[in-house]
Amino acid sequence: MKRALLLAAATTLGLAAPAAAQNVAITNAKLVIGDGGQPLDGGTVVIRDGRVVAAGAGVAVPAGIPVIDAGGKWVSPGIFAGFTRMGIVEVDAVSTTNDASAGSSPFHAALDVAPAVNPRSTPIAINRAEGVTRAVVAPENSSGSIFAGQGAVIDLASDANAVSRPRAFQFMEYGEDGGRAAGGSRPAAIAMFRNALFEVAAYQRAPASFLDRGKDSLLTRADAEALVPVLRGTMPLLVHVERASDILVVLGLKREFPALKLVLVGAAEGWMVAREIAAAGVPVMANALSDLPSSFEKLAATQSNIGRMQAAGVLVGIGTLGQDEARQARWVKQYAGNLVALGRIPGASGLDWGAAFAAISSRPAEVMGMGADYGSLRVGRRGDVVIWDGDPLEIGTNAVSVIIDGVEQPLSSRQSRLRDRYWKPGEGALPKAYER
Amino acid sequence: MIRTTLLLGAAVALSACAANGGKAQTAASDPAPSGPGKGKGYDHDPYPSTYRAYPGAPTLVTHVTIFDGEGGRIDNGSVLFRDGKIVALGKDLAAEPGVTVIDGTGKYLTPGVIDVHSHLGDYPSPGVQAHSDGNEATSPVTSEVWAEHSVWPQDPGFGRALANGGVTTLQVLPGSANLFGGRSVTLKNVYARTMQAMKFPQAPYGLKMACGENPKRVYGGKGRAPSTRMGNIAVDRQTWARAQEYKRRWDKYEEKGGEPPSRDMAMDTLRGVLDGEILVHNHCYRADEMAIVMDMAKEFGYKVTAFHHAIEAYKIADLLKANGACAAVWADWYGFKMEAYDAVSENLAILDKEGACAMIHSDDENGIQRLNQEVAKARAAGLKGGFAISEEAAWKWLAINPAKALGIDDRTGSLKPGKMADVVLWNGNPYSVYTRPQMVWVDGALLYDANDPRKRPVSDFELGQPGEGDVK
Numbered sequence: 001m002k003r004a005l006l007l008a009a010a011t012t013l014g015l016a017a018p019a020a021a022q023n024v025a026i027t028n029a030k031l032v033i034g035d036g037g038q039p040l041d042g043g044t045v046v047i048r049d050g051r052v053v054a055a056g057a058g059v060a061v062p063a064g065i066p067v068i069d070a071g072g073k074w075v076s077p078g079i080f081a082g083f084t085r086m087g088i089v090e091v092d093a094v095s096t097t098n099d100a101s102a103g104s105s106p107f108h109a110a111l112d113v114a115p116a117v118n119p120r121s122t123p124i125a126i127n128r129a130e131g132v133t134r135a136v137v138a139p140e141n142s143s144g145s146i147f148a149g150q151g152a153v154i155d156l157a158s159d160a161n162a163v164s165r166p167r168a169f170q171f172m173e174y175g176e177d178g179g180r181a182a183g184g185s186r187p188a189a190i191a192m193f194r195n196a197l198f199e200v201a202a203y204q205r206a207p208a209s210f211l212d213r214g215k216d217s218l219l220t221r222a223d224a225e226a227l228v229p230v231l232r233g234t235m236p237l238l239v240h241v242e243r244a245s246d247i248l249v250v251l252g253l254k255r256e257f258p259a260l261k262l263v264l265v266g267a268a269e270g271w272m273v274a275r276e277i278a279a280a281g282v283p284v285m286a287n288a289l290s291d292l293p294s295s296f297e298k299l300a301a302t303q304s305n306i307g308r309m310q311a312a313g314v315l316v317g318i319g320t321l322g323q324d325e326a327r328q329a330r331w332v333k334q335y336a337g338n339l340v341a342l343g344r345i346p347g348a349s350g351l352d353w354g355a356a357f358a359a360i361s362s363r364p365a366e367v368m369g370m371g372a373d374y375g376s377l378r379v380g381r382r383g384d385v386v387i388w389d390g391d392p393l394e395i396g397t398n399a400v401s402v403i404i405d406g407v408e409q410p411l412s413s414r415q416s417r418l419r420d421r422y423w424k425p426g427e428g429a430l431p432k433a434y435e436r
Numbered sequence: 437m438i439r440t441t442l443l444l445g446a447a448v449a450l451s452a453c454a455a456n457g458g459k460a461q462t463a464a465s466d467p468a469p470s471g472p473g474k475g476k477g478y479d480h481d482p483y484p485s486t487y488r489a490y491p492g493a494p495t496l497v498t499h500v501t502i503f504d505g506e507g508g509r510i511d512n513g514s515v516l517f518r519d520g521k522i523v524a525l526g527k528d529l530a531a532e533p534g535v536t537v538i539d540g541t542g543k544y545l546t547p548g549v550i551d552v553h554s555h556l557g558d559y560p561s562p563g564v565q566a567h568s569d570g571n572e573a574t575s576p577v578t579s580e581v582w583a584e585h586s587v588w589p590q591d592p593g594f595g596r597a598l599a600n601g602g603v604t605t606l607q608v609l610p611g612s613a614n615l616f617g618g619r620s621v622t623l624k625n626v627y628a629r630t631m632q633a634m635k636f637p638q639a640p641y642g643l644k645m646a647c648g649e650n651p652k653r654v655y656g657g658k659g660r661a662p663s664t665r666m667g668n669i670a671v672d673r674q675t676w677a678r679a680q681e682y683k684r685r686w687d688k689y690e691e692k693g694g695e696p697p698s699r700d701m702a703m704d705t706l707r708g709v710l711d712g713e714i715l716v717h718n719h720c721y722r723a724d725e726m727a728i729v730m731d732m733a734k735e736f737g738y739k740v741t742a743f744h745h746a747i748e749a750y751k752i753a754d755l756l757k758a759n760g761a762c763a764a765v766w767a768d769w770y771g772f773k774m775e776a777y778d779a780v781s782e783n784l785a786i787l788d789k790e791g792a793c794a795m796i797h798s799d800d801e802n803g804i805q806r807l808n809q810e811v812a813k814a815r816a817a818g819l820k821g822g823f824a825i826s827e828e829a830a831w832k833w834l835a836i837n838p839a840k841a842l843g844i845d846d847r848t849g850s851l852k853p854g855k856m857a858d859v860v861l862w863n864g865n866p867y868s869v870y871t872r873p874q875m876v877w878v879d880g881a882l883l884y885d886a887n888d889p890r891k892r893p894v895s896d897f898e899l900g901q902p903g904e905g906d907v908k
Contacts, residue, residue, distance in 0.1 A: 093649070093773035122771060244902070272902065291600070291908040292561045292801055293592055293898065299562075300903030303600075327771050334809060337869030344863055345872055345886050348907040395809055395869050396816030415770070419780045423821060425753045425790060 022050040022406035025061040026068045026385060029075035032392070034361035034376035036354045045075060047383035050406040055377040068401070070387050076357065078133025078156075078384035078404065079392075080375040081329035082285045082364030083238075083265055083319025086135050087117040087124055087154055087162055089326035100326070103142035109196070109230075110222035111149030113139045114166035119159065123327035125413040128156040130330040131392065131399035133384035134164065134374050136285075136319070136364070138171045138238065146178045146189050147171075147196070150226060151238070153370065155384070157404040168368065169236040169263070170227065175246045175297050186246070195219070197257055200227040233259030236369055238285070240321060243297035244269040251280045263367055266321050268298040271305045271349075274312035283367040284309060285319035288335035288359075303342055306359065307349030317364025332360045337393035356393060471693035477686055478699065480713070483584060485635035487624055489856075489879030493536045494518035496529060497861060500540025505547035505835030505850035509828035515545055517857035520880035525851055543874060544866050546831055547851050548604025548625075548858035549807050550838040551597070552717070552764045553744050553797035557608050557623075557631070558583055560591030561801065561897075571611035572618065576655050576662060577675050579643060580701035581618035583610045587631040593801040595893040596908055598625050599884045600805040602860035602873040605636060605849075607842055609644045609744075612719040613654045615662070615672055617644035619705055620717060622842050626878050627893050640843040642741070643709050645672075646719040647729060648775050669728060676736040679706030715741040715843055717764075721775035723748035730759045742841045744797060747776050750783045753790035762793035762841050766803070767810040767817075784811075784833060785818025788825060795837040807834050812867035827867060856880075 024047045031043025033055060044059040045052060054060075061067055090097035099116035117137060118124075127135075134155055141148035153165040173181055174189055182188040199217045203210045203224035210221050217224075229235035241250050241264055254260050264270065264284045270277060277284065286306050293299045309316050318332050319325075336359055342350030351359060358376075365375025374382055383406035390397035402409045421435050428435070471477070495517055502510040502525060514529035515522070531537045558570035569586035572578045587608055597603040603625050610617035620642035623634040647668060656663030662671050682703035689696050708714035716733070720726050720743045733740050742762040743749060747770070749756060749763035756763055763783075770779030780786075787794035796811050798804035815830040839849025848856045857880035864871035876884040885891035894905050 091771055091774055091777060126770075269902065289802065289805075291596060291805075293901070293903075294561045294563050294801075296562055296564075299898075299901045300906070302903060302906050302908050304907055324769070324772065328768075334813075334869055338806075341870045341872050342907075344870075345907055347889065393869060395812040395867065396819070398820060415780050418778055419782045419786075419821065422751050422780070422786065423782070425751055425786065 022383070023048050023065045024068060024383070024403065024406055024408070025065045026070050026075050026387065027061060028072055029070040029387075030072060031055065031057070031377070032074065032076035032357055033378060034077040034358055035378060036358040036362070038354050039074065043075065045377050045385060047385065047403070047406040050383050052377050052379055052381045052383055054379065068387070073400070074388040074390060074392055076386055076388065076392055077361045077375060077377050077381070078386050078402065079131050079329070079332060079360050080362075080365045081127070081132050081135035081320065081332055082317040082360070082367065083321050083325065084135045084137055084329045085140065085326040086127065086156075086329055087119065087121050087137055088113050089123075090118070090121050092326060101140035101142045101148070107220055107222055108141070108145035109147035109149060109170060110220065110226040111139055112167055112226075113137055113149065114152045114163045117152060117154055117162050119157070119162035122414050124156050124162065125158070126327070126415055127330045128158070128402055128409055129399065129411040129413055129416070131333070131386040131388065131402060132156055132329050133386070133402065133404050134365075135329055136168070136368060141171070141173045141177070141181055143181050146173050146182050146192050147223065147227075148173065153368065153374070155404050157407065158410050165370070167235070169238050170230045171238045171265075172240070174239050174241045174250055175243055176295055177240065186249075190249070192218075193253070194256070196223070196227060197231055200224050200231045204228055204231070231257065231259065233261045236261045236263050238263045238265050240265045242266045242268040242295070244272040244300070246297065247273050248276060251276060251282060254280065261369070265319060267309075268301040268305060270314070271302065271308035272300055274309045274314055277309065278313035283315040283317070285317050285364060285367050287321060287323060288318045288332070289338055303338070304349040306339060307342060307351055310351065310355065311349060315363065315367055316359065317367040318359045319364065333393055334395060336360045337395070340393065353393070469693045471690045474687070474690050475711070475713075477690045477696060478704070480708070483632055483635075485637040486630070486632045487626070487628070487635055487637055488633075489520045490626070490881035490883070492517075492520060492857070492877060492880035492882060494534060495536045495538065495877070495880070496531050497538045497540045497545055498529070498531075500543050500545045500861070501865075502851065503544065503546045503828045503831040504852070505831055506852070507829045507832055509826070515851060515859070517859065517877070517880050520857055522851050522853050522855050522857050524853055538861070538875075540861060542864065544862040544864065544871075546602075546860050546862065546866060547835045547849060548860055548876065548878065549602045549834045550842070550849060551603055551606040551798050551804050551807060552742065552795060552838040552841050553799045554606040554608050554804055555611065555799070556593040556597065556606065556801060556804070557587035557589065557591045558610070559801075560588045561593055571613040573611075573613035573654055576614050576651050576671055577616045577702060578610075578614050578618050579616040579703075579705040581610060582621065583608050583618060583644070584621035584631050584635065587621065587623070587634070589628050589631055589634055590895045590897045592895045592898055593804070594625055594627060595895060596801070597804045598876055599873065599892060599908065601807055602862070602876050603804055603807070604858035604860070604876065604878045605839075605842070605844070606804070607642060607717070609642065609717060612644070612646040612650045615646055615651045615668055616675060616702070616706070617646060619714070620644055622844065624878055626883060627895065636844060641705075641708065641714045642717045642842070643705055643714050644717055644719065647725045648719075648721050649773055650719070665725065669732065672732060673735070676706070676732070679703055679710060680736060683707045683710050709738045710736070712739070715841070717742050717744055717841075719744045721745050721747040723751040726761075727752060727755055730755065730761060742795075745799070747779045747783070749792070749794070750780060750786040751778075753787045753792045756787070757790060757792040760793075762795060762837065763787055764795050764797040764838070764841065766799070767796065767813040781813065781817040782821055784814035785821060785823050785825065789818070789823045793837060793840070794833060795841065796833045797838075808862075808866040808871075809869060815867065827865075830867075
């Protein structure tokens with residue numbers, strides 16, 4: 001459905017339309033399902049109409065479906081990047097190309113990143129070529145509000161519409177950043193949060209009279225409207241929080257607003273309160289390798305954070321908040337591999353290989369409440385599949401084929417073009433500008 | 437290496453100078469009138485290193501895969517170090533009595549990682565405003581500031597770089613807000629109470645320079661020069677012209693005596709560059725700008741030792757080679773600013789393939805913990821393109837090449853007998869994501885051991901805090 005629309009759009013815009021094959025079977029694979037298990041030899045995955053219809057060893061290929069023989073190579077779900085700003089920033093330092101935040105806007109929670117997502121921004125092609133197929137895209141808050149706005153989930157396909165799920169969540173800041181944005185302290189952030197949700201409740205009761213409430217409401221009508229699904233619990237609220245005591249405060253918000261569907265982002269000191277997080281049933285999108293006390297809210301940061309939280313029963317995916325997240329989602333593979341390496345350090349808590357791969361595929365999708373659609377090769381998921389020339393978590397492994405929604409994708413980028421032009425740096429018979 | 441020889445000469449002159457308190461010295465046989473002698477007009481080393489190697493046990497690591505840091509490799513080899521120095525490496529070294537023997541089966545042994553570009557100590561953790569000591573962004577020319585005077589030796593980042601990254605030596609540079617940012621300092625990665633006690637003994641100073649967006653943005657934003665790239669070069673040239681004049685006055689005084697010229701701390705540093713005693717480390721992203729800077733260096737008679745960040749170095753690998761300038765680069769950073777827009781992951785590989793001097797760098801408190809992985813990425817990009825660089829050759833990018841750029845390759849940067857025993861034993865192939873440092877020695881002293889929680893440094897800042905002494 002979406003695909004049909006996209007192809008029409010692609011034709012209009014004169015894009016190189018990708019082959020529209022949404023049916024494909026990959027056989028003879030070292031198959032990674034992405035659900036935490038180990039790879040299976042001799043696996044097959046079958047995609048029909050853009051979704052997985054079968055995956056495993058001993059799966060038969062239905063007649064009439066194009067077949068790719070993986071020749072024993074690794075085949076996995078595409079990488080689901082848990083927290084990024086891809087597609088909304090071309091060059092961070094060029095403000096006209098950076099739609100992550102809006103410091104001069106009167107709106108906050110109402111800001112919706114979806115219209116800003118540009119499928120042709122260079123990081124999309126660069127990350128696609130390295131096996132990243134979906135990404136959570138979050139807005140960034142600015143001073144004046146703890147609410148950053150509504151984020152999206154995107155695909156990294158080479159077509160005209162990247163947004164898979166617009167308005168997929170609301171993002172807010174707590175802790176040091178939230179306190180400063182709210183006026184100077186953590187209590188100010190909590191006051192702003194409670195006031196906002198009370199106002200949202202008032203808006204819900206009587207939308208037509210909301211404008212009569214005057215400036216004292218401290219919330220625009222558009223912001224109130226955007227927060228209604230948060231208060232109802234139909235839209236996840238992602239909260240950036242790092243310090244152990246701050247995490248407990250955020251978990252405590254559910255006592256006052258029981259419907260909240262919380263997700264913690266960052267959570268550098270999550271391991272210190274892992275049992276409480278697990279008991280609250282709140283999932284976490286954590287940075288994998290933060291190990292420095294880079295601020296006073298991350299004093300206890302350690303690379304063992306994710307391993308310890310997972311061992312305590314917390315659902316954790318890997319995100320990349322503050323880690324060049326507009327362009328380097330591809331690094332999550334390296335991060336996950338490093339968590340495997342931790343398992344060999346006495347006293348450290350890492351992840352086994354299957355759990356590490358899941359932390360960049362099914363787990364972040366599940367953290368977002370989208371595990372039924374994305375992040376693994378279980379039946380019913382979108383057909384996002386990558387064929388690799390080796391272990392996908394190992395450095396130097398290349399994605400040899402990337403399939404999104406069952407459609408094989410181009411793997412070239414601006415960077416690969418520059419490389420080709422300058423592989424031999426000297427100029428030839430004509431200037432470099434003529435070499436392409 | 438002509439440059440190294442010159443540097444060593446300078447170092448000897450420096451220590452001689454320090455020994456007599458910088459006072460003028462006149463050889464009795466010389467006829468008057470006479471000055472104090474070349475380089476002796478003032479003290480060149482007023483904050484001398486007080487670093488002392490910690491004691492270490494004589495150690496023999498056996499059955500280990502060795503990358504020697506200069507491109508050599510020994511499979512199933514042995515390395516012996518004693519009294520802080522590498523003694524021998526080979527296939528079959530016998531264990532003498534009193535030597536600690538470590539079975540390196542399945543492990544790899546390399547020289548310690550050298551990061552040529554760090555801001556640890558100057559921008560330490562926690563990164564609060566009160567700790568922001570890396571950019572003296574009050575004037576585009578601040579060659580008078582010395583990064584060492586900002587180094588906070590309690591930065592928790594030093595310990596992470598040691599334990600997770602196997603980093604044994606690092607250069608701490610001022611930031612890039614200014615055209616002339618100030619002097620750098622080279623440190624041994626060994627915690628101490630003072631900066632001086634971390635300072636690499638008799639390493640030459642560096643001068644941090646910057647081209648491109650940062651200086652013109654910072655000062656253009658203040659309504660003063662430079663506000664353009666041409667303004668950058670204009671201020672640079674005017675400053676070098678002043679430095680030449682300053683050098684002439686001091687050279688004349690030191691040779692012939694008379695009234696000493698006025699001291700100018702900014703010009704002292706630039707005179708040091710013109711004398712070849714201080715090495716230029718130039719933050720520069722774009723190919724066209726690096727080419728201009730190399731001509732400017734010729735115009736004023738100095739040499740760019742290394743371009744740092746050098747996003748577009750690959751476009752001018754031939755020019756860099758011809759000028760003998762190195763490039764210190766990231767593996768795969770790109771796009772965060774305009775001048776980083778044309779990055780490619782093959783930068784290091786293309787430079788090396790074309791015979792230019794190249795190395796990795798971090799510029800980052802997290803990246804410094806995984807420089808081995810950054811080299812693994814850069815090497816993999818080269819292999820993919822068809823440039824068959826071996827594992828042992830790629831290790832030069834974080835060993836002997838940065839050592840040369842720092843002017844300390846006669847003492848560290850490879851596993852040659854007589855060099856400092858700065859050594860990392862990795863628990864697997866260091867190009868694998870699944871590998872970590874097992875043990876790290878600096879000058880033969882065991883300062884990290886993954887199996888011993890007591891060999892895990894904890895800076896003052898982390899003492900008594902949540903997570904103290906944890907695996908990090």
